[in-house]
C-alpha cells in the first residue's frame with residue numbers, strides 16, 4: 001500500500017475520531033429536494049464503497065424523493081444494487097404484498113422494480129404470516145445472518161416514532177408487533193383513503209434493532225416535523241419519542257430542510273460542522 005502523507009494521515013485520524021465520537025450530526029439543507037438528494041448521495045457513496053452493503057430501508061412520503069434520486073443514479077450513473085441486500089423497517093399486519101397500501105408494494109413501486117436489486121435480496125416482514133411472533137423472530141435472525149445492517153435509512157413520524165416504534169417502545173426492543181398510536185393512524189390515513197381503513201397493528205423492527213445498525217441516516221422535511229425533530233435531536237432521551245434513542249448511536253446523521261430544522265436550538269453549530277468538517281467535503 002502506498003505511504004500516506006502527514007496531511008492525509010491527519011484527515012484519516014479526524015475522520016476516524018468523528019466516526020467514533022460524533023453521535024448525532026445534523027445537516028440543514030435549504031429545501032426538501034436538496035435534503036433528499038443529499039441522503040441519496042450518502043447512501044450511494046456507501047454502496048459504491050461496499051457493493052455488498054446491507055441496507056435498512058424506510059417508507060413514507062418523505063422517502064419517495066430519496067428513491068427517485070437513487071433510481072436516477074442507477075440509470076444515469078450506473079449505481080449498482082446487484083450485490084446489496086435490503087431490510088425494511090416495517091409492514092402493516094394483515095396486508096398482502098399485492099395490496100397497494102402495503103410497504104411491500106410501496107418498495108416495489110418506488111425502488112425495487114426500477115433498480116437492479118435481486119428480488120431474493122430484498123426483505124420485509126410478512127404482515128400476513130400465520131404466526132406473527134414467529135415471523136418477528138425469523139426477521140431478526142435474517143438481519144443477523146446478513147451480518148447486521150450497515151446503513152439504516154429512517155423517516156420520523158409526527159409523534160416521534162422510528163419504524164412503528166410508538167410511545168413507550170422499549171429502547172432495547174426487537175422486531176415485534178405494535179399497536180399503532182392514534183397520531184400514526186391519522187398521519188397515514190391519506191395512504192388508505194381514510195382513518196377507518198388504516199390497519200391497527202404493524203410488525204416493526206425494534207428500537208434496539210435499529211440502533212444496532214452501523215450507521216443511521218434520518219431524513220425529515222416540512223414544518224410539520226419541526227417540533228418532533230427538535231425533541232428527537234435535542235430533547236431528553238425517552239421511550240415516549242423513540243427517535244431520541246438515536247442519541248445513543250455513535251454515527252447518526254439527521255438531514256433536515258430549513259422548515260423541519262426551524263426549532264433546533266444549535267442550528268449555527270450544525271451549520272459550522274457541515275461547512276467545515278472534512279467528512280462532509282464532497283457533499284457541500
Ligand code: GLP
Nearest residue numbers: 060061062063155156157163164
Ligand atoms: C410511517 C413509517 C415510518 C415513517 C413515517 C413518516 O409511519 N412507518 O417509518 O418514518 O411513516 O412518514 P412520512 O414521510 O410520510 O411523514
